[in-house]
Amino acid sequence: MDHTILPQTRRELLSMIGKAGGGVAMYQAMTALGHAAETQFSGPPALAGARKGASVLVLGAGLAGMLAAHELTKAGYKVQVLEFQDRPGGRNYSIRGGDKVVETDGTVQDCNFAPGNYLNPGPWRIPHHHRTLLHYCKALGVELEPFIQLNHNAFVHRTKAFGGKPQRYREVATDFKGHVSELMGKALNAGSLDDKLTKEDKDKLLVAMREWGALDKNMAYTGDLKVASQRGYDRAPGGGVGGAPTPSAVNSLSDTLSSNVWTQMGFFFNYVMQTTMFQPKGGMDMIGKAFFKQVGKLVRLNTRVTAIAQNDQGVSVSWEDTKTGQKGVAAADYCVCTIPATILNQIDIQVGPAMKAALKALPYSNSVKIGLEMKRRFWEEDYSIYGGHSFTDQAISLISYPNNNFFKDGSAVLLGAFAGGAGGYQLAGMTPAQRIEAALVQGSVFHPAEYRKEFASGVAFAWSRAPWIMGCCATWTEESRAAHYQNLCALDGRIVLAGEHASYYGCWMEGALLSSLDAITRLHQRAQAA
């Protein structure tokens, strides 16, 4: 706590209280601005008054599609939803014991997790500022619990640092800021930066470096008890006669830099990764299920879209039932198409060349997530790690510890890999069993004594091999976005696209929802103006 500017008498206190009261008005304006800046969501859309009999066909029963169906129905439209899979939710998905995972080449995995355990292969965490998603979670009764993102006690591992031995994040992060502070102190005290800042700021910055960096009175970063009170002890403080602690030795600047710990320190500062984050209790698919409860009667599952046509009178969509082979054509005045670009590119869709070019120009990322069911929570019991991630430069990229049922006995599912880029393609190129084996080998670096011993079963989800999407999510570049994004989003006749790919929050559920709200708002305006 900082008590540096505390008033010393009652009168000073009351005077200060007065000043604080005076600041309220000024601050109020700023706060209002702050809210506006946080999200483009300003509540559910007011789309009342659809023309009598007006109809919309929604393609895809993921979050974007189901939200569109939900709001358009409320607005008075007649809505029908076609969904390829045998379940709603799309990428809002949790894999549980008894589920089958089928890949593009026909490979089938049976998930054998115990009841209550699950893997969220797609979205798994919700930022506090994703107001659209949080609004609908509350409105639809989806219970949320904290998702622990930053865990000081989890590990950082670099194959070529510390002889391959993982380090606790708190140790290397404390060392990083200690060394940076010490070096900054030296530069400041040598006058090297005197032309870059005022004398007053220099003095403040020296204090800041000393305190933030946990430096000693000589502005050196040493292994004293002050440092230990941040990075941890060799012998922890205790009680009674033997209670005195001993500090831990700090790492050298070279070793600290070799850990690349600043990568994690920066990661935790990403706005979408900042605390407080949440996850639905019981699995991410609780959100999709909650939407489905609203619109389920409008959804036709197991329905493959084969062609999308439109003319001046309306839209007609050809489909095929994947279970029965039945074929049909659905017709409506308008269409909200949330089919991912990867799939839409393979469908005969009657839109103009601009939208088609946009769809072609949009590559999807890949990603592999691997759930490892462990017989007990050894990361909690033996390592005091509750939630959060241990990072590595191996293909698995990280392992992540479950945020549900802390301290409970029995099995639990670790995220054994969240691999993107080259690591993701390597793992996706293996059989599911090989992926799980690789995850066990690589993850063992963090928990060598327990990882194999406690392993019960696994499931490995490779997005590039999921037949219903063949990729993870849209990855716009600055260039492709400039050339194609508006063409992707614009109404093409009676068809509008929606989904995370039609947003600036790519790969996030929030993007899918915001895109959907924007799409149906424009569609409604078009329909009312027609």
Place this chain on the structure above:
Amino acid sequence: MDHTILPQTRRELLSMIGKAGGGVAMYQAMTALGHAAETQFSGPPALAGARKGASVLVLGAGLAGMLAAHELTKAGYKVQVLEFQDRPGGRNYSIRGGDKVVETDGTVQDCNFAPGNYLNPGPWRIPHHHRTLLHYCKALGVELEPFIQLNHNAFVHRTKAFGGKPQRYREVATDFKGHVSELMGKALNAGSLDDKLTKEDKDKLLVAMREWGALDKNMAYTGDLKVASQRGYDRAPGGGVGGAPTPSAVNSLSDTLSSNVWTQMGFFFNYVMQTTMFQPKGGMDMIGKAFFKQVGKLVRLNTRVTAIAQNDQGVSVSWEDTKTGQKGVAAADYCVCTIPATILNQIDIQVGPAMKAALKALPYSNSVKIGLEMKRRFWEEDYSIYGGHSFTDQAISLISYPNNNFFKDGSAVLLGAFAGGAGGYQLAGMTPAQRIEAALVQGSVFHPAEYRKEFASGVAFAWSRAPWIMGCCATWTEESRAAHYQNLCALDGRIVLAGEHASYYGCWMEGALLSSLDAITRLHQRAQAA
């Protein structure tokens, strides 16, 4: 994610897996060391085999006393506990609607919180490495939930910074590391530190500064979208045609330094403040209640100790029933005294001058906590703040947002003050109503439109005015610890002291428990040797 050292082929991957496997053995040794360093707790004590009929009198039914009673009973001792208050738990305490709070001058507060709401006036958060406490929580069935400590979206307020307007932590913290990185980059590029680090480390550090600091390609900290992806946007990313975000403007170095945000950045690095932290579901006193379920039948409540005597045969403690006036003397072979030094100093206790001097040399901190029941969770609904603290340099020091029942409708209790030092004495010097008024005025700086409007009722707990302790917790200095700590902890004849004051984890429940375990272990050895 960092994919810089990813293997490019299957063969490289398999080779890497092999290397990781080889590192396991090395790492195993380190991990074992790491565990030892985390805590002095190594499981419940093995105190079996007390001599037939051996008895211990425990003074105080706080956590230290009840743990002693619990373990000594298991070891075979006949145990009796005397407790001054009408409830067990001591500082492990939650105030709920219907409770009365009485102060040293007779002032009485009635707590009017709605059912389910509470204030934890004493301990309120549990670090993940407080293994003793976590062990007994699990053993005794106390359910824990995450306590959100670091919240990037909460506020930092300094009366003299930013015209008194609170800033979001994420904004000023991002600015702080940005400016520090930019300055460090300038010093490095000017060669000012060339004699302090190798060329290789210099190059690494430049990359680290650029990435950790979110600098642009010219190593400047600017208000671009990269920076906005950390500190937030003026217009947040959205969906569809209007989805493009605009960045926010960064604060100058001077303004950033004036916020003293490094105080908070350092605070979150304190080992005892690091994630993941926990709190008991339903209130901190669930822990005391769980211990009481074990030892309640041994505890005499409402019992004031008036004198503690000992001789070669045993210990005798004079007491007085605070309800009935009844007086008595309890006798036993040994005594574990957990009465705080503030109170013990006022009791006629027959111990040697060294222990007496230690008790006299031990000042207690003060602290004021104020619970403000608000009609709704405006901090969540209007500010997207879920748990964590907003810090200020006013007397209240911080306000803290509840970590239970996120997203729920209905009233909730904000911690409206956690004041120590001068601020604590100022607030303690006021009447409870004045304290609550001061908390409302000062806290309004964070939430001006809502703070008074949503206020329902409050309770203000001043530790220096609690008749059963008259202080918060022991504050050893380096000097007083060197002179007196061992004399405080040492067995004095048949009497041993225990509690957070007899530990190196002062002010933490963990210290009380570790102290108790150490005290009863030594007492048992003494008893067996007698």
